[in-house]
Amino acid sequence: MLRQYELVDRVLGYDPRADEALINRAYVYAMKKHGSQMRASGDPYFSHPIEVAGILTDLKLDTATIVTAILHDTIEDTGATVDELADLFGVEIANLVDGVTKLTRIELTSERSKQAENFRKFLLAMSNDIRVLLVKLADRLHNMRTLHFIQSAEKRQRIAQETMDIYAPLAGRMGIQEIREELEDLAFKELNPEARETLLKRLNEFSAESGDIVEHIAADLRAKLNAGGLACEVDGRQKRPYSVWRKMERRAISLEQLSDIFGFRIMVDDIPDCYRALGVLHMNWPMVPGRFKDYISTPKNNGYRSIHTTMIGPKQKRVEIQIRTHKMHEVAELGIAAHWLYKEGPSGAERSEEFAGTFSWLRQLIEMLEHGGSPEEFLEHTKLQMFSDQVFCFTPKGTLITLPRGATPIDFAYAVHTEVGDSCVGCKINGRHMPLRSVLVNGDEVEIIRSQAQRPSPAWEAFVITGKARSAIRRSIRSAKEAEFGRLGRQILKGVFEAAGKDASDVVLQRALHSLHKDDLDDLLASVGDGTLSAQQVFETVYPEAPAKKGGRRKLVKSNGAGDQRGVVRITGANHGLAIRMATNSFPLPGERIVGIITPGEGVTIYPIDAPALEEFDGETTRWLDVAWDIDPEHPQFFPARLNVTARNEVGALGHITSLVADYGSNITNLTMTQRDSDFYDMQLDLEVRDFKHLTRIMSALNGISVVSQVMRPRR
Known part of the structure; x- marks a missing residue:
């Protein structure tokens, strides 16, 4: 002590x-x-x-x-x-x-x-x-x-x-x-003592076999640099076991294949000497292609600056070399502590160009804190931010954007500004239109194409890398979902109140806030929309003497969509998404009678009225919602549909089928062969159609060609 x-x-x-x-x-x-x-x-x-x-x-x-x-x-x-x-x-x-x-x-x-x-x-x-x-x-x-x-x-x-x-x-x-x-x-x-011990044993054996190879290489480097007129310090060391292990994992290679287990540092007086030293090294020994990085001209976010190169150096050994000034070395070893309070004061350290990226990173984390989300989400995003190598990309105006390796244009857009990310609809990478899931590499010039009508897609979460992007996407989706739940909740309440011949104005609904423990009307509407509060509860709270009409499968089948349309929630192609979803594998289409099932916390799922899956909800009358299509014929939309087709196993059969689908104005989004034998094969076609009539015409046409034996629409 x-x-x-x-x-x-x-x-x-x-x-x-x-x-x-x-x-x-x-x-x-x-x-x-x-x-x-x-x-x-x-x-x-x-x-x-x-x-x-x-x-x-x-x-x-x-x-x-x-x-x-x-x-x-x-x-x-x-x-x-x-x-x-x-x-x-x-x-x-x-x-x-x-x-x-x-x-x-x-x-x-x-x-x-x-x-x-x-x-x-x-x-x-x-x-x-x-x-x-x-x-x-x-x-x-x-x-x-x-x-x-x-x-x-x-x-x-x-x-x-x-x-x-x-x-x-x-x-x-x-x-x-x-x-x-x-x-x-x-x-x-x-965490992994056996792997570490094995590595240490192998590294020690390698050092024993190599003798004083580190000092010999350092001496050769020093001699060449001195001969080039450079005053410098050169030191070498064996890498730590975890550093070696991580490199083996990343490259998926064995220790025997890893030749660069020694690192060398060259320290000179100023920046011009760094580049002169690099020139001396590359003139005397061949560099390994793809293993050069200049962190002096483009420093890391934590203030780190050095030139990295790998060469087939003295003794024909592959060696990694870092070239830096003495001040850069101090920063590399001590980081932000190198210029802390006793030298510059707190404000001076934050203004330091060397650590601008570090403080920028902290500000981004605090921004994520301020915009909510669960603590677990925040911890996840922070880990994503910390575990990252870097790539350097540029805006069309030449602004440098530093991103973790594996980042996409969506990450780039959010790194520029949250509003840029939220309004991103496409991108150009080096002047070419590219998918938003493209992985960026060093030197890419990225142009973000924007639209104010755009909002972040839930699908983006699958391929973004940065915590800032993921946090912003989730925040936007939460906000959009709350707004959608609020709109849906208002529609549901209006339908229930109208069916009973009662008023559903804001003034009336506010009577229920205290009894139902809701802070405001928006909270009430969102709770009804996401299914955590039933419209019937709200109705009976406001009008306890007039119970709301019960729903259920029998009532909705009997009505068959005709007669009194009061209490029906209208479904357009545009309003399904976060609060209203189409049932998986059921594919309801405009022109079919449909029903909604409310799931607490998730909103409404739309089914065809004859879907077998509805049987499990027969005993839960409060979850049934009367819904109907409201499609504008002047602005047709496309909806997903699925067909099971049995066709003859003939040359050109598949071409006949796909051509016919295209002739009828439909697009095939997925095609799966489910069974094939010498005479016939079964396949599953996922299509985009306008409505039930459109699908029926396609089915009739398919049944009319000689290569098709059977066309069926699956019901689940």
């Missing part, structure tokens, strides 16, 4: 202006508060906060952060309060300790929803002062170093998985690579 004077000497060694008295007071206070508390290792508990403070001295952080590290467990584990810390050490330090405490509580529960909610609170605190994260990362690092002392294997696994999922990626996002790599490797040791 660090002694008091050793900790103070470390801080004064890089920051002579540090408040020595404040550090000493915090040391004594924390020691008294933790008293006789012990850790699982058997060491005094007080050794933990001191070791955390020692880790932060390696990052050369300011006095307030070091004091926060010393005190970070006092609120959680002792009788200390935020007010007491504010009186003794100032409001700034008290707020920092409180922020770290909120994050620590994540570790005290295994319930995912509580973990996600605490993570939201932590990110809010972190957005106000990034030092909260720096302290917590150091706290987690020391806990991982002593993880093996915990007796419970399940608890060790949970802590290690949490480290891999949240803390290591956060360290990477902040650019603190040393902490990230150590956290990953310590978590890997717990």
Whole structure:
């Protein structure tokens, strides 16, 4: 354990202006508060906060952060309060300790929803002062170093998985690579010990076989660069087991196939020297195509800048090389801590160009927080944002947009602006119209085609990558669904009230709000529309003396769509989607008698009145809804339909069938061969038709050609 004077000497060694008295007071206070508390290792508990403070001295952080590290467990584990810390050490330090405490509580529960909610609170605190994260990362690092002392294997696994999922990626996002790599490797040791041991054994064997190959390669690189007139530092190291494992997983190769297990760094004085060094290397050794990246001209979001290249270098070994200035190296190792408070102050750090992307990322996370969604969704989106390599794309005006690898034009649109994503209808990639699900690659120029009439499609969720895009899509869908449920609810209530000869004005409906525990009329209408509240309940609340008419299959079949149309909900082709859906595999069409079934929380599903699937709802009369088509003949629409066709197994038979369907103005959306023998084959045709008559004409025409034996419309 660090002694008091050793900790103070470390801080004064890089920051002579540090408040020595404040550090000493915090040391004594924390020691008294933790008293006789012990850790699982058997060491005094007080050794933990001191070791955390020692880790932060390696990052050369300011006095307030070091004091926060010393005190970070006092609120959680002792009788200390935020007010007491504010009186003794100032409001700034008290707020920092409180922020770290909120994050620590994540570790005290295994319930995912509580973990996600605490993570939201932590990110809010972190957005106000990034030092909260720096302290917590150091706290987690020391806990991982002593993880093996915990007796419970399940608890060790949970802590290690949490480290891999949240803390290591956060360290990477902040650019603190040393902490990230150590956290990953310590978590890997717990989560997959056999793989790690196997890798370590093989790496050690490789090092023994290679001898001093790293130093020989470094010396050759240094000699060539010096001969080129460049003053530089060159160092090499073997990669950590988890880094090697991840590369093997990503490339789906064995360790024997992985030749670049050593990395070399070249540090020079300024940026021009970086490019001169690159020229010297490529003049002397062949580069590996596709393995060059320039993060100096296009830095990563966390401020990281370097040139990466892979060469068949000295000794005919494949080597990865990073070229950077000394300042870039400091940023690469320490990340956002490299220029924190004691150098630039909080506002200066946020304005720093090197870390603009980091703060932009934090602002995007806070924007997702402000727009709602469940805590679990937010945690999912955050993980998506953290686990990502990058591609660099451009707008038509040349603005650089950085995205995670695998991103699509939808991700690009939302990265530009939420409104651009919401109104996206198409895209051009490098001047060519391309599908919205296309995967973007480095250097793509992306033009987003917009329409104000557009709204995000639920199908987009299947192929977007970024948390911002997924969050915005879900938010838009929720908003659209609420609006649709509200419109549907009004139609349903109007139908029920009209069928009973009663008024359904807003003034009348508001009488039911208090009794039904609804905040406002919109809430009431949406609840009726999504089926969580029945229209009959609302009617009987407003008019208790006049019960609403009961529905049900017998009543609707008997009416057969004729006579009194009061109480009927009108269905157009445009209004089915989120609140009104067509029954799967039933394919109701205009011109057929239809019925709606209300499902709580989901809205209304439309069935043909003779669908066998309706039998299961016979005993639930309150779920039946009288509906009818309301299609404008001047503006025909297309609806899905399905046919089962048995045809002769002859040359050209399929061509005859598809040509006939096209001649009748229909489009085949899917064709599946369900059975085939020497004489006949059965197939399933999915079509787009205008109405029941259109489908009937197609069926008659198909039955009239010689290659077709039978045409049937399936009923489910």
